[in-house]
Amino acid sequence: MRVIAGSAKRLQLKTLDGMDTRPTTDRIKETLFNMIAPSVFGSVFLDLFSGSGSIGIEALSRGAKEAVFVENNPKAMACVKENLKYTNLSHKAMTLTKDVMTALYQLEGEKNFDFIFMDPPYRQELEKKVLNYLAGSDLVYEDTVIIVESARETDFSYLEDLGFYLMKEKIYKTNKHIFIGKEGKEEVC
Numbered sequence: 181m182r183v184i185a186g187s188a189k190r191l192q193l194k195t196l197d198g199m200d201t202r203p204t205t206d207r208i209k210e211t212l213f214n215m216i217a218p219s220v221f222g223s224v225f226l227d228l229f230s231g232s233g234s235i236g237i238e239a240l241s242r243g244a245k246e247a248v249f250v251e252n253n254p255k256a257m258a259c260v261k262e263n264l265k266y267t268n269l270s271h272k273a274m275t276l277t278k279d280v281m282t283a284l285y286q287l288e289g290e291k292n293f294d295f296i297f298m299d300p301p302y303r304q305e306l307e308k309k310v311l312n313y314l315a316g317s318d319l320v321y322e323d324t325v326i327i328v329e330s331a332r333e334t335d336f337s338y339l340e341d342l343g344f345y346l347m348k349e350k351i352y353k354t355n356k357h358i359f360i361g362k363e364g365k366e367e368v369c
Contacts, residue, residue: 194259195232211350212357213238220244223294228280228310233260235297240269248274250283284313292321299329315342326360
């Protein structure tokens with residue numbers, strides 16, 4: 181796995197051995213960033229369920245002003261920190277080794293995010309729990325784009341009930357990216 185573009189372009193990132201994390205493939209990561217590239221520069225990025233940190237690091241490499249990485253697994257967070265150091269992006273990063281819900285609560289009132297990316301373990305409805313929280317959170321403002329990487333069959337029919345809407349959906353072989361905006365925003369990322 182590598183950084184696709186920007187200041188850390190082509191640098192190889194470390195990942196955890198085993199099945200504790202599912203790194204986003206370079207091809208899927210490239211597709212994702214091609215879709216959001218014009219808005220990444222200068223943004224504040226939140227990478228939930230960070231794994232190796234490759235998504236947040238890609239955002240920083242492409243000019244995001246700041247990224248917050250949230251990962252509960254200490255071994256995975258050690259990998260995130262090592263990758264940030266290797267790519268010389270540590271100075272633009274904040275790392276939180278804790279449960280995502282605890283981290284969101286801790287960040288409340290401290291930051292607003294332009295992008296919130298989450299890649300939770302599949303088929304556990306963790307994305308729904310996070311979206312329920314974000315629906316009433318100050319972490320999200322009218323221009324925030326929430327991106328969820330999920331299993332292909334994951335249902336998001338409840339978004340409107342939370343005050344969100346589906347901006348885009350990109351389906352791959354076994355998973356998909358869902359781009360979510362707050363109701364009232366007309367522009368697509």
